[in-house]
Amino acid sequence: MRSLLRKLFRFLVKLGLVLALVIAVGGYFAWRHFEAFADAPAGAPEGTTVVVARGDSFVQVLGKLRAVGVEAGHDLEWKVLATRMQALPRIQVGEYALDPALTPRQLIEKLVRGDVIRYRFTIVEGWSMRDLRAALSRDAVLEDDLSALDDVELMVSLGREGVPAEGRFLPETYLFTRGETTVSLLDQAADAMDAALADAWAARQPNLPFDSPEQLLTLASIVEKETGKASERPEIAGVFVRRLRIGMRMQTDPTVIYGLGAAFDGNLRRRDLETDTPFNTYTRFGLPPHAIAMPGRAALMAAAQPLDGETLYFVARGDGSHQFSRTYAEHRRAVVRYQLGGR
Template sequence: MRTLRRLLYISVLMAMLLVAWFYLHVHSSITLPTLPYEFSVRAGSNLKQVAQQLEDDGVILNKWTFILLARYLDQESAIKAGDYLLNETVTQLALLNYLTSGDAKRNAVRFIEGWTFAQLRQVLNEHPLIKNLTADLDESEILRMIGATETAAEGIFFPDTYYFLKDSSDIEILQRAYRTMHKHLQSEWASRTQSLPLTTPYEALILASIVEKETGVETDRAEIAGVFINRLRQGMRLQTDPTVIYGLGEQFDGNLRKKDLLADQAYNTYTRHGLPPTPIAMPGLASIRAALNPAETDSLYFVAKGNGESHFSTNLADHNKAVNKYQKQQK
């Protein structure tokens, strides 16, 4: 009996010492390898992987202490991916709280509605925190690397703000933007107005890109899309300046001339019927929705008023009057 009591006493004492050691260990300041100390938790990393990373960096002496702490506090699955920065020494408990707080540094790159692929590439190339893997690649190689099925990169990336970890590659971000556009386009295509003269989601993307470049006014998008749909149905040329400008490329000096409208090229919708061969920019969700659910209208023409809005006409005579009126106001 005396031996049993002694063993029980020793067991309790050891347990108390272990608890005390554990308590002191997780509440004592840890020594950081550098100050400030930066590290990243990749998306999909689990607790063991993060603990191993911290141990390998010399932040914690034993990964299992950190793992046990997280499990004891029921935070095993609460660690957030992101970039982290420590400017001072912390305890293991404070470090765990930091990793589960969602207060990671958020690096971001933004793609704007109406941007071309060239503009998008420039932003990626110039971002100091993005690893550039595409600078020397041509368009077809980039499309292959992101798994795109299209033959042109223009317009297939969704304009949005994308958050990323430090040293993420431009390919990773492009893949996300491509998948996001594909997801939105397929969803909107499924709920489109029936009997549109558009046979594929890609054609809808082309039309949406034209709508995007024609107006930034929310209330005009569906009406402008309706004009283009009416023209497609009637076999009329779209006759939209943004496509001509896109086709001119670097030759465009900011002034669209009559000779430009008469010179035939793949994107000149004054000389060619139907849609241009590719989108001319990245359309936002509002423009995609407008292209697939256009306003029911009899209008076949529109002209910019000069205040961002458009004036719509059902016949050429009224359109010419509107052009004279609003162009004179803009001079």
């Protein structure tokens, strides 16, 4: 009996060793298969994207990957890999670009990093608020929450109640992701303008003929609209600053055009120059009530640091540059030469 038990025991030991070996070998090959899955291209079709929404579980994200054509591996393998990478609670919301070369491991890392597609929107120097609204309405990615707001309501929503919208958004290129709204982008642009205007105001020359950052912004917007050649901004600002100092009307066409609004048909006539509006600097002295366009950083700095000199007039040469004059007689000769063809 004891002999039989010993034989049985030895058999069980051998069987256990065989089973352990089988399990070990099977585990090794399973591990090799799993690693091969994790580090082989997942086969996402070229040019596809996937959007992770707020509240999506990993199972839902995986379902979205399957829906756009990611066929690699079994769902269980994806879940095990995500668990091993401690990714389940860390996947970030957004739109992700997929690539055929991405492995499951790299794809999950991308989701955890939040390596989302970033789109660009550029506010152009010299745009009016009307131009900005039109460009935003054409953007196919931003979610529109602006069209229901007028300019006053927009500024209230941005925490700037009582501040005119015109000129308050810095011309730059802004990055955004799918799901962001037009108002959130404008919030970025308004903050950027606040900072740029504060910098220009802090760097301003002493004894300028205006006493607030808002007036500096207004002058900068006029300089922006009058300037075809960037290097001329400080000199054009200097002309307007000297006019303001001596109580001379600014007499700048862009303010008249702004005051005409939708009535302007592209042709500025003498009657337009003589029709009084709050923005007609031919009929009124001083700066207009607020900015007429979005000035860039260079225009802001030109208004803060205008070029010193004696010129009071300028006329377009027709090549984007201007002829500057000290006296009205000089100016008239320049008008004849450059605007009237020498007649």
